[in-house]
Amino acid sequence: MGWRNVPYEALCLCFRTTMPLSTQSQPGEQHVFVASLDNARNLSNILKAIAFKDHAIFSATPNGLKVTVEDSKCLQANAFIQADIFQEFTIREDLVGFQINLTVLLDCLNIFGGSAVSVAGMSTVLKMCYRGYGYPLTLFLEEAGVVTVCKINTQEPEEPIDFDFCSTNVTNKVILLSESLKEAFSELDMTSEVLQITMSPSQPYFRLSTFGNSGNAHYDYPKDSDMMDLFQCTKTQTNRYKMSLLKPSTKALALSCKVSVRTDTRGFLSLQYLIRNDDGQICFVEYYCCPDIEVDDE
């Protein structure tokens, strides 16, 4: 299930807000990438879902923007914001890539507070510009006539790890309402080093297990539960993933309405989150995680 062929709801395009004169790009300044949004939260919220490390890789293509964050070569999170979510999305190259500090970017995007419902439905209007290699990413943010200009330094992008997670190799897949997993993730026994996921065509169907200091716990979701949107398990598979790696995905879970859990023949885990933004548009966040090598055979 690639992000590009996911059906999304009709976009409700808002009227484009014109930026004040001071924020217009100077004539002659050639930007390789310009994007604007009527509501900066539509970007900042989805970035929050992957904000577990400072360094983020931005890759913009004519299709949209992909932001990648990685941890220990074992975990990768990607946020996808399609081009048509933006009111303006101009790109002069096939691929524009740079690395940026995500924590700083989020503070900038939320400079006016970034609260859900600001007074009188006011939202922060955003314009992002990038002139190319070596230049900072420039943000123009405007709310209620106040303008903030941010210049965030960029670095050369590192090549994201290719997890080679291929849908043809998927053995098991379930789609759950996020609500039901949120509860489980908020209650996870953090003294357990791993989270074990069992997926099986027979009992226990879909099970999350922890092994902590004072005992173990199993959360079982029957395949016919109302919470289960889709259940496609072909083979019993039990894999363990480092708790410390999976914990950050809770942020994505909190923002999403549905989550797709998949494992492939190698035991790699893919978690895809469907996130609805303030305007009802749909974006995706995906987490990939390697299984824990030291599998206990006991």
Added chain:
Amino acid sequence: MKFRGKIVDVACLNHFTRVISTISKLTKSCILRLTPQHLFFVLSGKVTNGGVSMWCELSQANFFDEYQMEGFSPEDNEICLEVTPENLSRALKTTQNAKAVKVKLTKKHCPCLTITAELPTLSSISRVVTHDIPVEVIPRRLWHEFKEPSVPDFHVSIYLPPLKTMKNVVDKMKNLSNFLIMEANLRGEMNLKIETDLVSVTTHFKDLGNPPWGDDASQGGGAARRWDPEAMTQARVDIRKLQQFLIGQQVNPSKAMCNIVHDTVVHLILLHEDVSLQYFIPAVA
């Protein structure tokens, strides 16, 4: 020296509580000066509190239904105490729906400001809460340290934007940097800037207006009159100090303004009909 006061009106009590709570956010300890007409909360700019000073003036008649005091002497009819605003604030917060709140200067195991409140209950005997807040009486010979500061000879005086907006911006800037540059001109424009290795951020406010100080502004050398109206005057300040001040937005001031002496000091003023709060943040290099 004697002092006692009584607040009956709920709105006055809430307002008083908010003012004290704001002060408690600004300083751990300060001087409370009681005069027949006013209460002053004073923090003089010592190095120990980062050079910050504060002057908060409350007209007693606007808060107290009864107010009686007898100062050091008929000539020096004042009482000067060192108080912990946090204690006052905590005590007042527990009296929010009281029928009446009394504040007295008392002698217990040590000098205290005693706050007594009658709380509403269904019982015939009222529920009474008493807070004894230890204070230190400041001897007459030290009073001169706690006089009202004069308005500095500023280059630019400007009205502040909505404090809520300013607070959001400063809070986020605080995450990015420890220092902030405030700059403003006489055309009603003010910028807040931070700059680090990773990022530079500037927030531009415009059409803020410049308060008409008239001849009052000439208290110093009239620096503002010689200042180019277009030019920005600036001061680099410890961002935490500004952040603390902005918590003062809960007082809901009718006017908020700021005077900047280039590279020297930022003088912030909040005015509410019966309260004025002045706060001085020294510029850092």
Added chain:
Amino acid sequence: MDCVISGGNVRVLAKAIHSLSRIGEELYVEPQKDGLALRSVNSSRSAYACFLFAPLFFSRYTIPTCQTFRCKMAIKSVQAIFRSQVSLEKTVEKCHIKLEEQKNRLTFTLHCKHGLLKTHNLSFQDSESLQAVFDKDSYGNVFRCNPRLLVDTVTHFPPSLEEVTVSVNDERMWVRNHVEEHDQGKTMLTELCLGSDEFEHFAAQNHNSITFCLKELRGFLVFAESTSLPVSMYFDEPGSPVVLCVTDSVLEGNFVLATLSDDVNHCRSNTGLANSSPPPPDDFMNDDMDSYLISMDTSIAPAPSSAGAPTPPFVAPACSKQPAVANHRARLYSEEEDEEDLGSSEGPPNKKFCSLFFGSVLPPSSQTSTQPVMTQEVLASDSEDDSEV
């Protein structure tokens, strides 16, 4: 043991466990004929709490018939099962508790909406019997009220406060923060005065004051407030534990908290009330303002006329074998005290110590006072001990 709790009673059990977690680190579980007993005790054994859930509380209650079984486990891990208040209210339908003695584990299974099953297998240790010896019925002071009254009372005190002092006479109860002598003059004293008719039952045979830990009282109120059942408080003389109770037809909760056996405690009051009649009605205009006159020179500390004797919070041996907390007192003699005592008798003592010394030498009672600090009886101060462990 094999028992099932359904619906709203799961929430009651959860509250009880949260409440017990404010007392100690371990949960003692004992299925008895008369119900399931859940207990906890703090590390210094100066606070003990017990809930007994009657068989009728459960929709199924079966216990081993042959021998008695007792165990203990980390309370945190039990608490974690019931952590989410939201899910307890919205999704949990029943809770099944089953003992698997062979595997040395106690299994809690929560059956939730949408078929979700949460199974927690907790390991346990065998435990000794944990029983506090107290006879609340012999106590002279008995009060009963809606838990709201106590909840409203404790909200006046900061979360960091360790101990409160409760004083009573025939008409009133005073609750104030307990302040150590050396903190007087620095710490804000807060006192709440409650009229007897705010209580459902108010019987004060002994007009005295007791001091105990606020943390455990707050823990008790976590439970009491959620049930809205009337709460009872029993106490006697200082040093005897205070007992807090909440009861209905299917459950009973008892919290037993040690009190400071501080003989002079009751004369330390900020309005001098404990044994005196209630203060005269406070007429604003007639109030004698002169009595509030304050001397200008604050460099001399005011005479400790109303100050009581010192109460150094001596710590009892870390873990007494004796499980009962009732009348658990420790007579301690430490070298430090000796030195302090010596220091005070030689040379000009410093002011702080001086008042401390005088307070000890001149108690209202006739006790010999040559070595007042050494002979003082002090109860283990739990909060101090907790911070050390």
